[in-house]
Amino acid sequence: MRRLALILVSILVALSAAAGATAWLVLRTTPSIVVILKSEPAQAAVFSGQETLGMTPLTLKIPRGGKLSLHLVRKDCRDADVVVSAADYAMPSASQRLRLKPPLPPYDRTVKMESATDAELIVKAHPAGTEVFLDGHQLGMTPLAPVRVAPGAHTLRLTETECFPLTENLTINAGQSLVVERTLVNKVVAFYREQIRKEPAILVHVAELAHHYILRAEFAEAAQALRDAFPQLAAAEAYQQQKYFEEMTRFYTDYYVRPKGDDAVLRKACREIMAEAQEKKITNQQQLTVCIKQLEAYDKAHPAK
Numbered sequence: 049m050r051r052l053a054l055i056l057v058s059i060l061v062a063l064s065a066a067a068g069a070t071a072w073l074v075l076r077t078t079p080s081i082v083v084i085l086k087s088e089p090a091q092a093a094v095f096s097g098q099e100t101l102g103m104t105p106l107t108l109k110i111p112r113g114g115k116l117s118l119h120l121v122r123k124d125c126r127d128a129d130v131v132v133s134a135a136d137y138a139m140p141s142a143s144q145r146l147r148l149k150p151p152l153p154p155y156d157r158t159v160k161m162e163s164a165t166d167a168e169l170i171v172k173a174h175p176a177g178t179e180v181f182l183d184g185h186q187l188g189m190t191p192l193a194p195v196r197v198a199p200g201a202h203t204l205r206l207t208e209t210e211c212f213p214l215t216e217n218l219t220i221n222a223g224q225s226l227v228v229e230r231t232l233v234n235k236v237v238a239f240y241r242e243q244i245r246k247e248p249a250i251l252v253h254v255a256e257l258a259h260h261y262i263l264r265a266e267f268a269e270a271a272q273a274l275r276d277a278f279p280q281l282a283a284a285e286a287y288q289q290q291k292y293f294e295e296m297t298r299f300y301t302d303y304y305v306r307p308k309g310d311d312a313v314l315r316k317a318c319r320e321i322m323a324e325a326q327e328k329k330i331t332n333q334q335q336l337t338v339c340i341k342q343l344e345a346y347d348k349a350h351p352a353k
Contacts, residue, residue: 080111081137082154085118085130087161092122107154110134125161132157167199167220172229173206175264181205199224208232236260248280251288255295262299265309270299271317278321282330289331296322297339300346319343 085094087104094101096118101108110116115133137155171180173190180187183203187195199222207213211232220226240257247253254277261270274296281289296318322340325331 080109081134083108083110083132083157084154085132086156086158087120088158092120092161095119108132120159120161122161124164126164128159128161130159165222166196167222168194168225169197169220170194170227174231175208178206178208178232204228206230206232210234249284251277251284251292255291258295267309267311267314271314274317274321293331293339297342300343
């Protein structure tokens with residue numbers, strides 16, 4: 049009986065020692081995580097540097113603190129680069145490693161690969177806020193991020209409340225990146241442009257057009273409208289000359305509220321036009337001198353940035 053007890057004790061001691069050694073080895077072993085790398089579409093070749101690791105879905109074992117920089121290749125897709133880091137996943141705890149259970153399930157990492165046969169459409173439309181439709185479906189408002197589209201024929205439509213809509217047919221080839229840059233015609237601008245064409249001597253139209261541009265912070269366009277009308281200034285009636293210079297004076301004296309922006313080009317045009325008119329003795333010189341002084345005072349009080 050005593051001998052049997054000694055045998056049992058010896059067995060228990062041996063088992064305890066073995067369990068302790070196993071626990072020590074488990075805890076001492078550096079944990080790692082298992083990641084199943086997938087791709088959409090599947091069957092992409094995975095490279096680590098020059099080494100081929102296999103095809104997706106691919107099982108990767110990454111030790112604590114480790115990471116893999118991988119390059120995915122598939123013939124009908126654009127190449128993709130991905131970094132798989134152990135730091136992005138929960139590592140198995142000591143208790144989890146001691147449990148007499150199967151290991152933790154692997155983590156999934158999916159890489160979406162862009163098709164090399166798709167096309168890309170980049171729409172740049174002025175003014176900002178133009179709505180973009182492709183084949184009747186709204187893509188968004190400009191400025192708009194590049195859009196992936198199927199190759200072939202498409203119908204593009206651009207709309208903006210203050211402009212005439214624009215519709216055109218496009219053909220985009222496979223793998224092509226097509227840039228479409230358009231400027232919609234503003235309805236007010238079109239109206240005054242037509243009036244100026246019909247009645248070039250009526251500078252009130254020019255003043256109204258410049259006024260419209262200024263209210264939209266389109267200062268370069270306002271400056272060009274005033275410059276384009278200068279040749280008609282000398283032959284115009286006194287009232288028309290007055291309206292022409294009055295618009296510049298109103299701009300410089302903050303007669304109306306306008307958007308903020310870089311108005312340096314318009315300031316420069318106004319000064320040059322008035323100086324030339326003074327040199328060529330166009331319009332009422334006394335009135336013109338008053339306007340020039342107002343311009344100088346405004347520039348001094350509001351330096352251009």
